[in-house]
Amino acid sequence: MEENQRLFLMASPLQGHITPLLHLADILFSKGFSITIVHTLFNSPDPASYPHFDFRSISDGLSQTEASTLDAVHLTDLINVRCRNPLRDLLAAALSQCRQRVPCFIADAALHFTQTVCDELKLPRLVLRTGAASSFLVFASFPLLRQKGYLPVQESRLEEPVVDLPPLKVKDLPKFPSQDPEAFYKLVCRFVEECKASSGVIWNTFEELESSALTKLRQDLSVPMYPIGPFHKHCLTGSTSSTSLLTPDKSCMSWLDTQERRSVVYVSFGSIAAISEAEFLEIACGLANSKQPFLWVVRPGLIHGSEWLEPLPSGFLENLGGRGYIVKWAPQEQVLSHPAVGAFWTHNGWNSTLESICEGVPMICMPCFADQKVNAKYASDVWKVGVHLQNKLERGEVEKTIKKLMVGDEVNEIRENAFNLKEKASVCLKQGGSSYNFLDSLVSDIFSLESSTSKAH
Numbered sequence: 452m453e454e455n456q457r458l459f460l461m462a463s464p465l466q467g468h469i470t471p472l473l474h475l476a477d478i479l480f481s482k483g484f485s486i487t488i489v490h491t492l493f494n495s496p497d498p499a500s501y502p503h504f505d506f507r508s509i510s511d512g513l514s515q516t517e518a519s520t521l522d523a524v525h526l527t528d529l530i531n532v533r534c535r536n537p538l539r540d541l542l543a544a545a546l547s548q549c550r551q552r553v554p555c556f557i558a559d560a561a562l563h564f565t566q567t568v569c570d571e572l573k574l575p576r577l578v579l580r581t582g583a584a585s586s587f588l589v590f591a592s593f594p595l596l597r598q599k600g601y602l603p604v605q606e607s608r609l610e611e612p613v614v615d616l617p618p619l620k621v622k623d624l625p626k627f628p629s630q631d632p633e634a635f636y637k638l639v640c641r642f643v644e645e646c647k648a649s650s651g652v653i654w655n656t657f658e659e660l661e662s663s664a665l666t667k668l669r670q671d672l673s674v675p676m677y678p679i680g681p682f683h684k685h686c687l688t689g690s691t692s693s694t695s696l697l698t699p700d701k702s703c704m705s706w707l708d709t710q711e712r713r714s715v716v717y718v719s720f721g722s723i724a725a726i727s728e729a730e731f732l733e734i735a736c737g738l739a740n741s742k743q744p745f746l747w748v749v750r751p752g753l754i755h756g757s758e759w760l761e762p763l764p765s766g767f768l769e770n771l772g773g774r775g776y777i778v779k780w781a782p783q784e785q786v787l788s789h790p791a792v793g794a795f796w797t798h799n800g801w802n803s804t805l806e807s808i809c810e811g812v813p814m815i816c817m818p819c820f821a822d823q824k825v826n827a828k829y830a831s832d833v834w835k836v837g838v839h840l841q842n843k844l845e846r847g848e849v850e851k852t853i854k855k856l857m858v859g860d861e862v863n864e865i866r867e868n869a870f871n872l873k874e875k876a877s878v879c880l881k882q883g884g885s886s887y888n889f890l891d892s893l894v895s896d897i898f899s900l901e902s903s904t905s906k907a908h
């Protein structure tokens with residue numbers, strides 16, 4: 452038995468990145484590795500949820516104003532600069548003191564600075580990509596897209612197909628509302644380059660879902676690829692642990708118990724997206740007018756300029772007679788697996804998209820930025836498990852789209868597609884399935900990685 456191996460892992464400190472990294476750590480723990488999680492002080496995970504892991508913090512040098520920015524690109528840029536020396540010092544000390552073999556460092560793709568640190572320490576680096584392979588393929592094509600004039604996106608070309616990346620149109624290309632529009636392009640190009648310099652990329656996806664993108668990426672990146680997802684569906688020792696930075700309001704589960712099968716629209720736009728007060732009111736009225744029951748996550752900070760629900764007309768929920776339920780944060784995986792949930796109105800963050808796929812819940816797609824537009828396009832046009840909220844965010848459109856997905860003619864077909872995809876997401880994890888086999892390869896490849904810090908035991 453090969454033993455005494457310790458893995459160091461580091462997440463990008465955002466909810467949609469922390470969750471898959473902790474799940475990956477749990478998967479590798481279940482394969483016999485000891486785990487150290489390196490994290491920033493900003494958005495640090497709760498060690499109490501993972502008593503079987505060792506947690507080490509590093510200084511991120513972020514001021515309170517910097518840490519409270521909604522500009523995730525700017526934040527990631529700062530972390531890539533300011534964490535470099537602290538990580539190198541921590542790893543150098545840990546490697547010299549650690550009595551176990553440390554075969555590699557596993558870092559989120561967005562933390563591209565970790566490649567330089569690992570090169571200095573002669574420590575192999577594996578990358579965790581928390582997004583889809585299909586959106587990464589778009590990121591890897593950024594220089595080509597710019598060369599061909601698709602980027603930066605021009606309003607006059609939105610409906611044009613991107614010939615190199617079917618079925619995408621120009622309007623589906625990733626954009627980011629950053630204070631510096633060029634910063635997103637540069638960040639993406641840099642993390643793609645550092646993936647090529649890594650010892651391999653681990654994906655929270657599965658071969659059957661994204662075989663075409665994975666095949667192209669194998670050629671483009673020329674490093675080993677390990678699509679071992681969906682992470683959260685592996686049988687994990689610590690599977691009851693919470694990865695949430697916010698406390699989920701579990702009261703919504705008993706409310707769901709009182710609702711009819713497949714009747715509820717679950718509405719959540721993830722941990723970062725924000726909307727205007729006018730958009731919030733259109734959503735509220737559209738939900739009310741649809742006559743379907745709904746569970747809505749209104750995160751504090753979701754509405755620009757509001758603390759929480761102040762813009763909601765007074766008596767809004769009371770007038771619905773129990774048909775609507777609002778929480779600040781939901782236990783999303785549990786919600787999606789509840790039989791009362793019939794549709795998920797989502798911003799198509801990759802975690803949300805994959806969680807919906809795993810539970811066979813059809814989606815109403817309302818992507819906001821970054822990779823979400825690509826995920827939404829695949830959900831609607833490739834996997835055919837979702838419909839787009841068309842045109843602008845307006846109450847009549849909302850009502851129409853909800854009815855289309857809950858009671859319209861297309862319902863049965865979309866539900867059947869969603870059910871079939873759920874089956875595939877489950878089969879790939881079973882013995883002999885694609886993700887099961889890739890995980891075996893990942894574990895044996897980690898054992899055979901040559902790190903200069905390896906210790907013989």
Ligand code: UDP
Nearest residue numbers: 467721722723748780781783800801802803
């Ligand atoms: N999530 C949750 N409760 C909520 C809303 C979201 O637990 O009320 C979780 C969700 O299950 C997912 C993550 O937060 O794992 C959001 O990640 P995603 O990639 O979908 O979007 P992001 O927040 O990165 O935009």
